[in-house]
Amino acid sequence: MELKEEEPWLYEHHSKMLQMVAVQVDGAQKGLLQLRKNGHNTGPLKFAKFLEYNTFTYNQSGFQVGNGFLYLSKIGKIKLKQHRQISENSEIKQVTVTKSKSGKWYACITYEIDVVIPTLSFQKSVGIDIGVKNFAYDSDGFVTPNPLNLQKMLKPLRRIQRKISRRQPGSNNRKKALKWYQIIHERIKNRRKDFLHKVSTQYARKYDVIFVERLAKLNMVKNHRMARSIMDSGWGIFTNMLDYKVMTMEVSAKNTTLKCSGCCSAVPKSLAVRTHRCDECGLILDRDHNAAINILKKGLDLFGITLDCGRQNDQLPQELRELTPVEISKRSRKQEASRFAEG
Ligand SMILES: [Zn+2]
Structure with missing residues (x-):
């Protein structure tokens, strides 16, 4: 006052x-x-x-x-x-x-609206590894590539940036170029959002529980490569979107890449090595696929479902898929049924 x-x-x-x-x-x-x-x-x-x-x-x-x-x-x-x-x-x-x-x-x-929150239960769970090469790789082996147009979309942005830097500060032409820069930037942002919505909705429809890595978001946004930084901020938005569409849980990112998802032994590899090759059990998988299975295992561990190491590796993903639910109430059974009917 x-x-x-x-x-x-x-x-x-x-x-x-x-x-x-x-x-x-x-x-x-x-x-x-x-x-x-x-x-x-x-x-x-x-x-x-x-x-x-x-x-x-x-x-x-x-x-x-x-x-x-x-x-x-x-x-x-x-x-x-x-x-x-x-x-x-x-x-x-x-x-x-x-x-x-x-x-x-x-x-x-x-x-405000009234929402009915379904009881906690899950039949189908998945682990998602989010990466630079591919946007997402899940424990079922499904790959979502980065939106192809990302590099393409960045081209006009770079062009307009050069234009801005060439024009006289304070001039009308520079202001015009700045405005264009904002418009293009917004367009890219909207496309990215659209992409993230589509991917997260797909996962929410397919699975009951989704496990993702806890990302060190703040460190990631810091890097200067434009394409990277745009996708980096996308990862955080993606997990947020997942979180309000389906039950999403974060697990620690520690050792998810290092560990063999088959036998749990450590298989060190540099960033450049794209394939996980385990000498102990002979498992050969895409590096990110291996990480995704580890994420899923970590997540299931939170629910008291521990998968021991040293089992037949080629059967592992199958077994994970057939996991019995912790608890299914009658209502969610019905929901499950109707969901299939729709799909
Ligand atoms: Zn192994």
Whole structure:
């Protein structure tokens, strides 16, 4: 309130929206502290630059969503192109408005719905190894290559970057080029998101539980190669997507590449070696496939299902597939049946 007396322009903004800014700063501060606690090296919290500040949130009040319009207090009625129907009788909790870098405006509307959470049970589980060469390799031997167009998509981005660097700072032509850069960047981001959605949905439909490696996300984003860094940030988004579509559990990444998935002996190999060859048991597998099976084994171990070493290796994936579920309630049996009927 006192701040408002001193800064009268604040009256021009919805009070809840201003409150949310404070909440956001508080959240960022807490997140930073948590990172520090976990041993990460972080600098102080930075002020967002004017041009980089592109999101605001209306929480609880000050908004109304109608047929093709969005009303925001102190701003007014805005035409809205709705991508999804809001279910009836649901109470809208919050509206977040974002301006994308290419200048498009988006409103993200949050509301509560009743969901029935199925009982914990699983029949089909899989381990996924996420890598650089292939996007994903799973313990059933299924490979999802990196989106082929990634390199292709990066070409125009590099071209426009060169253009920007050649143009006079502050000139209109440079501004134009910058705008194009943002548009292309956003297009790549959208395509990547689309790809990640498709892959994660596929896995969610096929399996009940998915195990993935815990990635050292912060270290990965740091590298400078563009293609790498774009996919790197994709991995984190991918696990998040999986997590809200299907039960996803992270296991430690320790030794998943080193260990032989057949006999558990250590088979050291450099990054360049793509095939896992075990002298102990004779197992020959793609390096990432071997890792994926190890991830699955680690995950099942969390549920008390331990697969001992030294069994016939060519049978291993088959055995994993036929694992009996821990507990299946009648309801999930029905769900399982209907899911098959649909598919
Ligand atoms: Zn072996």
